[in-house]
Amino acid sequence: MRKRFALVGAAVAALVLSLLTVAPAHAAAGFTVANGRLLDANGNDFVMRGVNHAHTWYATRTTQALKDIKSLGxxxxxxxxxxxxxxxxxxxxxxxxxxxQCKANKLICVLEVHDTTGYQEQSAAVSLARAVDYWIGIQSAMAGQEKYVILNIGNEPWGNTGYSGWTQATKDAITRLRAAGFQHTIMVDAPNWGQDWSFTMRDNAASVFAADPQKNTVFSIHMYGVFDTAAEINDYLNRFVTAKLPIVVGEFGDNHSDGNPDENTIFATTQQLGLGYLAWSWSGNGGGVEYLDLATNWNAGTLSAWGQRAFNGANGIKATSREASVYGGGTSDPTPPTAPGTPTASGVTSTSATLSWAASTDNVGVTGYDVVRVNGTTETAAATSTTATATVTGLTAGTAYTFAVYARDAAGNRSARSGTVNVTTQSGGGGAGCAVTYRVTGQWQGGFQGDVKVANTGTAPVNGWTLRWTWANGQTVSQSWGATTTQSGATLSATNVSYTGAIPVNGSVSFGFIGSWNGTNSVPTAFTLNGASCTAV
Known part of the structure; x- marks a missing residue:
């Protein structure tokens, strides 16, 4: 499928992205990255809320387009x-x-070279190295604009062929730009026509970030048909947030010829996590994807259904956008929220705990809270919430933890840290009353795809779980989604991720995986949930 000139791939499921502590950004003249967040030149948190505009094909439309895009928020x-x-x-x-023109309209400008789209699969596409040549050639226009411009090296810089070359080519491009004197925040697009179905960007993002001597790189994922379920969207974005690697949704739509993206989850999850998004695109789409026009015939007064959703819908641009403080807009408030109250713990199980605290106050409004796990002087992201409560999942049974909370306001300021609470998880149990449905949904020579449904047939909610089974024929899991999997010999352990941790009474959650087999692929018949036996359905 092509959105205008670009084919996008099909989805497969996920590998585990390691939890990493990312070094703070090098001092720069404009935007910076720190602790996984994009900060503007005043040090305020900046969350992109905007759209794409096809200037190179419609240069005469740009003046009015930017005015209209700004007028809509x-x-x-x-x-x-x-x-x-x-x-x-x-x-x-x-x-x-x-x-x-971006500056006149108080818009942050993300500039991208489109000629790289689908490199090695699209015959006319050029390499990232060629894109760097271009950036160096127009460097005079970029110099001194670091407060207002983010440099997106190349659009969707690999197709579905040879995409393993993305990692080194991206590192080389960043290194050359820095050596040439570029101080801008750099944005890098994913391979696989931007959709990273191979997880090449996801699994190599930490090393790419480390290759930037300024530690000032942001990752961009394009979400079309590959991201047609909430589980896929949440899993992908949450892995970057957990690893403190900055991620934005650089393109997405409400429909596509390669599948129907779950735009409502994209809007909701980016807002929940405080991540940027840029809808594709203002107007001028052709080749059968005209439905991706936000404005019909370039007219801001006649938005398409997609335009109405993106600008005026729930978690859309109008409701959530905050002008960059470098323009003296609404995000320039320097006062952080008050510190949250010291959290208290409840509902502690072997793998989770619910934390509650007294809400913070702020003159421009509290937008969310960050729960961190404290270990000496080290803090690790544990959960986020828009209310004064959060459930932390994925804990280890019989283990002591220390948690604290920060508040964020609408200007991107972060509060002082709350007091800490000590939590010791239960040593086991909590899984009585469960039923497991295990299905092989597809099988090929040496490989198969499985789907597992975990139902709570007990009398109390399950908040955080680990499901275990033992295979009889030496099967192994290589990828999973909806759960994090580990394997010891023939025993497979699947632990919930943030969005599958809660199983209400009479409710269920599901997760999937890709596995390998040899000779026989028999279905396991015995399962335990948090140490308690489950019924196999």
Whole structure:
């Protein structure tokens, strides 16, 4: 499928992204990255809320388009440029004009080279190295604009062929840009036509981030048909947040020829996690994907159904966008929220605990809370919440933990840390009354896909779980979604992720996996949930 010129791939499920502590950003002239968050030049948290505009194909439309995009509440616009390899080159003068128009409309400008789209699969596409040549060639337009411009090296810089080359090529591109003197925050798109179904970007993001000497790189995932379920969207984004690696949804739509993306979850999850999003695209789509136009015939007064959803719907641009403080807008408030109250713990099980605290106050409003696990002077992300309560999952039975909470306000300020609470998880149990349905949903030579449904048939809710079974024929799991899997010999342990941790009475959750087999692939018949036996259905 192509959105305008780009084919996107099909989905497979996930590998585990390691939890990493990411170094703070190097001091820079404009945007920076710190602790997994994008900060503007005033040090305020900045969350992109905006759209894409195809400037290189519709340059005469740009002046009015940027005015209209701003009038509808956006704080960011991602602008399509060309290196001259596939389309007419946008020279330094043109790029400078685009930047000035972004600034005049108080929009943050994300500039991207589109000629890299689908490299090694699209015959005319060029490499990231060629995109870097272009950036160096128009560097005069970029110099001094670090407060207002983010440099997106190349759009969807690999197709579905040879995408393993993405990691080193991206590192090399970042290194060359820094050596050339670029101080901007750099954005990198995923391979597989931006959708990373191979998880190449996800699993190598930490090493790519580390390759930036300024530690000032943001990752961009494009969500179309590959991301057609809430589980896939939540799993992908939460892994970056947990690892403190900055991630934005650089493109997405409400429909697509390769599948129907779950746009409602994209809006809801990015808002919950405080992540940026940029809808594709303002107007001018062709080739059968005209439905992706946000504005019909370039008219801000006649938004399409997709445009109404993106700008005016729940968690949409109008409700959630905050102007960058470098423009003196609503996000320039320097006062952080008051510290949350010291949390108390309840509902402690072998794998989870619910924390509650007195809410913070703030003059521009508290937008959310970050729960952290404290170990000496080290803090690790544990949960996020928009209310003064959160359930922390994925804990180990019989283990002591220390937790604390921070508050965030609408300007991106973070409060002082709350007091700490000590929690010791139960040593086991909590799984009585459960039924497990295990299905092989697809099988091929040496491999298979499985789906597992865990039902709570007991009398009390389950908050956090680990399901275990033992295979009889040496099967192994290589990928999973909806749960984190580990294996010791023939015994498989599946532990909930954040969005599958709660199983109400008479409720159920499901997760899936990709596995391997050899000779026989018999179905396991004995399961335990948090140490208690379950009925096999």
């Amino acid at each position: 956006a704080n960011t616009v991602r602008v399509v440029l060309s290196s001259g390899d596939q389309w007419t080159r946008n020279d330094a003068a043109d790029v400078a004009n685009v930047i000035n």
